[in-house]
Amino acid sequence: MSRDAAADGAPSADDAAADDDSPAGPLDGVTVIEAGSMISIGTVGRLLADFGAEVIKVEHPETGDHLRHFGPQKEGVGLWWKYLGRNKRSVTLDISTEEGKVVFEDLVAEADALIENFRPGTLERWELGYDHLSDLNPGLVMLRLSGFGQTGPYSDRPGFGTLAEAMSGFAYLNGYPDREPLLPPTGLADGIAAMFSTMAVAFALYSRDANGGTGQYIDTSLIEPIFSLIGPQPLRYQQLDEIEERSGNRSTSSAPRNVYQTGDGRAVAISASAQPIAMRVFDAIERPDLKDDPRFADNEKRLENVEELDAIIQDWMDDHTREEVIDRFEEHEATIAPIYNVEDILADEHYQARDAVVEVPDDQLGTGAVQGVVPRLSETPGDISHLGPQLGAHNEEVYGERLSYDDETLAKLDAEGVI
Numbered sequence: 001m002s003r004d005a006a007a008d009g010a011p012s013a014d015d016a017a018a019d020d021d022s023p024a025g026p027l028d029g030v031t032v033i034e035a036g037s038m039i040s041i042g043t044v045g046r047l048l049a050d051f052g053a054e055v056i057k058v059e060h061p062e063t064g065d066h067l068r069h070f071g072p073q074k075e076g077v078g079l080w081w082k083y084l085g086r087n088k089r090s091v092t093l094d095i096s097t098e099e100g101k102v103v104f105e106d107l108v109a110e111a112d113a114l115i116e117n118f119r120p121g122t123l124e125r126w127e128l129g130y131d132h133l134s135d136l137n138p139g140l141v142m143l144r145l146s147g148f149g150q151t152g153p154y155s156d157r158p159g160f161g162t163l164a165e166a167m168s169g170f171a172y173l174n175g176y177p178d179r180e181p182l183l184p185p186t187g188l189a190d191g192i193a194a195m196f197s198t199m200a201v202a203f204a205l206y207s208r209d210a211n212g213g214t215g216q217y218i219d220t221s222l223i224e225p226i227f228s229l230i231g232p233q234p235l236r237y238q239q240l241d242e243i244e245e246r247s248g249n250r251s252t253s254s255a256p257r258n259v260y261q262t263g264d265g266r267a268v269a270i271s272a273s274a275q276p277i278a279m280r281v282f283d284a285i286e287r288p289d290l291k292d293d294p295r296f297a298d299n300e301k302r303l304e305n306v307e308e309l310d311a312i313i314q315d316w317m318d319d320h321t322r323e324e325v326i327d328r329f330e331e332h333e334a335t336i337a338p339i340y341n342v343e344d345i346l347a348d349e350h351y352q353a354r355d356a357v358v359e360v361p362d363d364q365l366g367t368g369a370v371q372g373v374v375p376r377l378s379e380t381p382g383d384i385s386h387l388g389p390q391l392g393a394h395n396e397e398v399y400g401e402r403l404s405y406d407d408e409t410l411a412k413l414d415a416e417g418v419i
Contacts, residue, residue: 023379023380023381024052024380025050025051025052025053025380025381025382025383026051026052026377026380027048027051027052027053027202028052028053028380029052030048030052030053030054030112030113030205031053031054031056031110031111031112031113032045032048032049032053032054032055032056032111032112032113032114032115032201033055033056033058033107033108033111033113033114033115034055034056034057034058034088034115034116035058035095035104035114035115035116035118036115036116036117036118036145037059037065037066037067037117038065038066038067038070038117038190039067039080039084039161039187039190039191039194040117040145040161040187040190040191040193040194040197040222041115041116041117041145041194042065042067042084042085042194043084043190043191043194043195043198044115044143044145044194044197044198044201045057045084045088045115046083046084046085046086046087046088047194047195047198048113048115048198048201049086049087049088050086050087050373050382050383050384051373051377051380051382052380052382052383053112053113054089055087055088055089056088056089056091056107056111056394056398057085057088057089057090057091058091058092058093058095058104058107059090059091059092059093059391059392060092060093060094061092061093061094061391061392061417061418061419062417064090064092064391065081065085067080067081067084067085068081068388068391074365077364077365078388079368081388082362082364082365082368082370082387082388083368083370083371083387083388084388085387085388085389086360086370086384086385086386086387086388087383087384087385087386088388088389089389089393089394089397089398090388090389090390090391090392090393090394091392091394091395091398091399091419092391092392092395092419093418093419094417094418094419095126095128096126097416097417097418099413099416099418100418100419101126101127101128103399103403103413103418103419104128105128105133105136106403107398107403108133108136108137108140109136109137110137110402110403111137111140112139112140112141112205113140113141113142113143113201113204113205114133114140114141114142114143115142115143115145115197115201116142116143116144116145117144117145117146118146119146119147119156119158120144120146120149120150120155120156121156130142130144130217134215134217137215138214138215139208139214139215140215141201141204141205141208141215141216141217141218142215142216142217142218143197143200143201143217143218143220144217144218144219144220145193145194145197145220145221145222146159146220146221146222147159147160147163147164147221147222147223148221148222148223149219149220149221149223149224150219151219159221159222159223160222161187161188161189161190161193161222162183162189163222163223164189164193164221164222164223164226165183165184165188165189165226166181166183167223168189168223168224168226168227168230169227169230169233170184170188170189170226170227170230171183172246173230173244173245173246174246175246175248176246176247176248177245177246177247177248179246181246182246188226189222189223189225189226190222192225192226192229193220193221193222193225193226195225196220196225196228197218197220200218200220201218204216204218249269250306250310251271251273252303253273253303254271254272254273254299254302254303255272255278255299255302255303255306255309256270256272256278256281256302256306256309256310256313257270257271257272257273258270258310258313259339260310260313260314260317261314261317261318262317262318262320262321262322262324262325263317263318263319263320263321264321264322266321266322266338266339267322267338267339268317268322268325268326268336268337268338268339269336269337269338269339270313270329270334270335270336271335272334272335275298275299277334277335278296278299278302279291280332280333280334281313281329281332281334282296283332283334284328284329284331284332284334284336285312285313285316285328286316287312287316290312295308295309296309322338326338345357346369354372355372356371356372357369357370357371357372358370358371358372358384360384360386360387361386362386362387363390364390365387368387370384370387372384392419395410395419396410399413399419
């Protein structure tokens with residue numbers, strides 16, 4: 001791997017956790033250059049950094065990643081950036097300039113991976129396409145994440161997660177049958193594409209290092225990963241000539257499955273996708289007689305009579321508080337969960353016991369509560385050393401120590417607006 005062992009000067013405040021006794025992450029020694037902006041590529045970099053990769057985030061000197069100014073802010077500090085910028089080093093660089101191109105080449109020449117989400121053709125316009133960069137670094141793994149992919153008639157279109165959620169079939173399936181399709185409230189397509197992309201980077205690094213392979217580029221779109229998770233829709237259409245329609249909180253595959261209101265005005269979700277679970281639900285709602293009711297004898301019959309079944313369950317819910325409902329279902333080992341908001345999550349003892357949310361010291365926020373590292377590895381777990389750094393916080397460390405640029409060179413690049 002190409003982490004620069006010579007960069008052993010005094011650690012910055014952001015790197016204080018690097019000196020603790022935590023085991024090295026599974027990607028320790030991997031250097032990743034992250035170029036681009038917003039949620040999808042930021043999530044890839046965050047995941048890689050969580051598990052030990054040294055992720056150097058390249059940002060424009062004037063604007064930085066647009067994520068810094070996106071969504072909720074506290075006194076001008078972007079909370080999306082603090083979350084997705086965690087564990088990364090931030091350097092400023094105008095890649096579109098001739099001098100910036102040279103600096104970018106120097107960064108990539110020493111890296112294991114480059115991850116980017118520029119519009120297709122942008123890096124080629126700057127003469128920084130894969131062919132050129134792989135000549136400089138034959139072992140380079142290059143992730144190219146875009147709205148519609150690097151090929152195809154839509155490849156040159158700008159792409160955002162919302163478009164992918166619309167065109168993938170997700171929005172068409174999401175919502176109630178008597179209402180318009182429903183988009184998710186957050187960057188779902190971006191996050192799914194990022195997870196697929198992170199796996200792909202790990203696959204490519206493994207192929208290169210364990211199997212004697214070479215570097216390669218990865219073409220991920222926003223639209224295809226979320227499409228791959230909506231189930232066997234193409235197969236269903238091809239084999240049965242069926243297009244699945246919106247069903248609200250119900251499932252078209254099993255019943256009961258819905259959200260129900262409890263007597264104290266709260267909500268719970270039930271899923272009984274296996275026959276024994278459905279029978280336990282009948283016990284939990286004090287209606288064991290329903291086990292012998294031909295309307296509800298098996299899953300197919302329950303789906304045919306789902307309106308009546310849901311009405312029976314809801315009538316019972318009306319007479320019980322959420323706490324009573326959950327206790328009753330747990331007593332009978334029937335699957336149920338409360339509908340949580342973030343305040344509920346933070347107060348939940350199970351989330352707390354698993355450190356699902358951790359507080360990280362930050363020089364701008366004081367401390368920041370963020371989701372912990374998942375998944376959990378027993379021997380090489382991930383870690384969070386710091387939240388998203390300020391713009392260009394690591395210019396001197398990366399350019400001076402890693403690339404060995406002298407003070408005069410750095411001053412010149414700064415004066416010319418390159419960094």
